[in-house]
Amino acid sequence: xxxxxLSQIIVEGMQExxxxxxxxxxxxxxxxxxxxxxxxxxxxxxxxxxAISESIEKEVHKKTKENPWHREGKENKEWVLxxxxxxxxxxxxxxxxxFYGLEELWxxxxxxxxxxxxxx
Numbered sequence: 343x344x345x346x347x348l349s350q351i352i353v354e355g356m357q358e359x360x361x362x363x364x365x366x367x368x369x370x371x372x373x374x375x376x377x378x379x380x381x382x383x384x385x386x387x388x389x390x391x392x393a394i395s396e397s398i399e400k401e402v403h404k405k406t407k408e409n410p411w412h413r414e415g416k417e418n419k420e421w422v423l424x425x426x427x428x429x430x431x432x433x434x435x436x437x438x439x440x441f442y443g444l445e446e447l448w449x450x451x452x453x454x455x456x457x458x459x460x461x462x
Contacts, residue, residue, distance in 0.1 A: 349366050351401050351406070352424075352431045353381060355398035355402065356381070356398060360458075361383035363439075364381070364455075367379060369448060384434050385435060386435075394422075395424060399424065413425070
């Protein structure tokens with residue numbers, strides 16, 4: 343499975359729990375990038391942050407039998423990072439996402455905004 347396919351599975355895991363503002367950042371053409379893709383989303387509560395990160399892990403494991411190489415932030419529930427080496431999933435609480443500004447930090451990336459899979 344390539345990193346692009348893995349990023350789409352991560353998006354599905356996010357959408358399963360109604361993550362908001364999902365974006366896929368393609369970092370492959372950026373020199374010294376730490377991954378091929380960042381997949382970023384926002385959640386509104388500790389419970390939703392937990393649910394989204396668990397859904398990502400479940401979807402990826404179901405389709406690839408892989409677990410994250412590294413996890414961070416599950417305790418504080420403001421920014422959960424799931425590192426699959428070539429693809430890194432970032433699940434933010436809304437205000438933390440604005441504070442860290444990953445989209446601006448990696449502004450040279452090709453960014454794709456993912457339309458919600460559900461209607462509000």
